[in-house]
Amino acid sequence: MKIVQIITKLDTTGGAQTHVIALTKQLALDGHEITILTSKGALIYQPLNEKNISIIQLQHLKWAINFVADIRAFFEIRSILRRINPDVVALHSSKAGAVGRLAAFSLKLPTVFTAHGWAFTEGVKPIKRWIYQQIERAFARKTSKIITVSNYDYLLAIEKKVVKKEKMTTIHNGIQSYSNKPSFSQNKIPKIIMVARFEQPKRQDLLIEVLSSMNEQEWQLVFIGDGREMEAAKALSLQHDIAHRVTFLGSRDDIKTQLQQADLFVLLSNFEGLPISILEAMRAQLPVIASNVGGVPELIIDSKTGYVVDHDIQVIKERLIQLLENRDLRLQLGHAGFRYFEDRFSFNSMYDKTVSQYLQAHNEKKEIIDVTILDHH
Missing domain, CATH: 3.40.50.2000 (Glycogen Phosphorylase B;)
Structure with a gap:
């Protein structure tokens, strides 16, 4: 044709x-x-x-x-x-x-x-x-x-x-499966990653707000993507005094590698279709925390492959702490997410x-x- x-x-x-x-x-x-x-x-x-x-x-x-x-x-x-x-x-x-x-x-x-x-x-x-x-x-x-x-x-x-x-x-x-299985990340300090453009409806600002209340926990955050709201997000991380723990990588063509080097994927947004970024995270065997919007609940089995959350700062914080403090749970949910991806997507x-x-x-x-x-x- x-x-x-x-x-x-x-x-x-x-x-x-x-x-x-x-x-x-x-x-x-x-x-x-x-x-x-x-x-x-x-x-x-x-x-x-x-x-x-x-x-x-x-x-x-x-x-x-x-x-x-x-x-x-x-x-x-x-x-x-x-x-x-x-x-x-x-x-x-x-x-x-x-x-x-x-x-x-x-x-x-x-x-x-x-x-x-x-x-x-x-x-x-x-x-x-x-x-x-x-x-x-x-x-x-x-x-x-x-x-x-x-x-x-x-x-x-x-x-x-x-x-x-x-x-x-x-x-x-x-999306295409990997030709060989991804290796697990071994970060001493757990790395959280969010892949999304800095535009509406994405909520990088909400993730920064949540993490700013988690100074006792060990974590580092990586944002991939660019857009009009990036400078505002950088300013917000400075304002909350967590800029030293947040990396803004901009638009990248090595997302596969970046995901493999992370421990946990987060996608917060006001509305969605069926995010390919979540599929990419599942393929990389990462546990996922994502907003309860659009087709997201069709991708994540809550508490089995990750967590589907409403925009309640306390709830998001609790889910993050659960995964940051329990490597075995991260591996368990990541494995289950990978199998679900292979079966369905x-x-x-x-x-x-x-x-x-x-x-x-x-x-x-x-x-x-x-x-x-x-x-x-």
């Missing part, structure tokens, strides 16, 4: 970006012809001379809502799609999902939209939630297939009457189900065209 993938940003490391890159590489290996459309910026992924993959950086696609730029982006994407004439257009992230779906719909091209967490989920401000709900409801009518990455998001879309059941399927995120399963949706969208559109031609004759 000839497939166009559209994603708003490919200049930051995030769940949607990781998903699109992994998917694209495997699709290309399987002989599909892939073009990625994304906004301008320094790309985290360069296809170089990889067979069957090309990237086009759009002049007008922006992350923020901008009426003039969005109209220009629509015509720019439409022009490219008309030239490529793909079998299916796959879309990721809200802005690319909206503008790209309109452009594809105007050319009668089949579309598959992957919702990496709805913009109208719990944790978003009520007025924004209502607006995004109306937008997604309108765009769902112009979409051939919709993939949600968690059961939580599937049920939310049904509850809010955004998408009809027959258009939607849940495909949990999946393999890349191959996710990939096969996703390609199946692409083929269905393409074939359904082809059937409609064939019927139209027959009726005309």
Whole structure:
């Protein structure tokens, strides 16, 4: 198949970006012809001379809502799609999902939209939630297939009457397993790691607040990721006099190694889809503490592979102390998380189900065209 993938940003490391890159590489290996459309910026992924993959950086696609730029982006994407004439257009992230779906719909091209967490989920401000709900409801009518990455998001879309059941399927995120088992970290002082961009909805500030009340415990903290809130987080760690125990590594391309050198993974956030960073931590056999939002409870078996927590500072503190002070418990939960990852969240399963949706969208559109031609004759 000839497939166009559209994603708003490919200049930051995030769940949607990781998903699109992994998917694209495997699709290309399987002989599909892939073009990625994304906004301008320094790309985290360069296809170089990889067979069957090309990237086009759009002049007008922006992350923020901008009426003039969005109209220009629509015509720019439409022009490219008309030239490529793909079998299916796959879309990721809200802005690319909206503008790209309109452009594809105007050319009668089949579309598959992957919702990496709805913009109208719990944790978003009520007025924004209502607006995004109306937008997604309108765009769902112009979409051939919709993939949600968690059961939580599937049920939310049904509850809010955004998408009809027959258009939607849940495909949990999946990542490649290690070719050999990871080795356990032997840090004298336990190392906590959080991998997330410094943007809403992530809550690095909350983790700093909790740890600032844990001066008696031995710990060190590593943040991986960049974004607009990083400087504020640095200032907060200084304010709480724990800056000497906190390391800000920025964006990294050695996350696998960094996770293997840690003892415990934490992800605090106001809302989520199905975080790939948690899957990466489970693959590295790390116990996980994460916020009770979105699809997170579908990844973590509470008290068996990690802890799902509400944003109660005392509760988060207690869970951290439990794991920091008990290496055997860390190993036990990490092992269990690794087994759960291997059983439920393999890349191959996710990939096969996703390609199946692409083929269905393409074939359904082809059937409609064939019927139209027959009726005309």
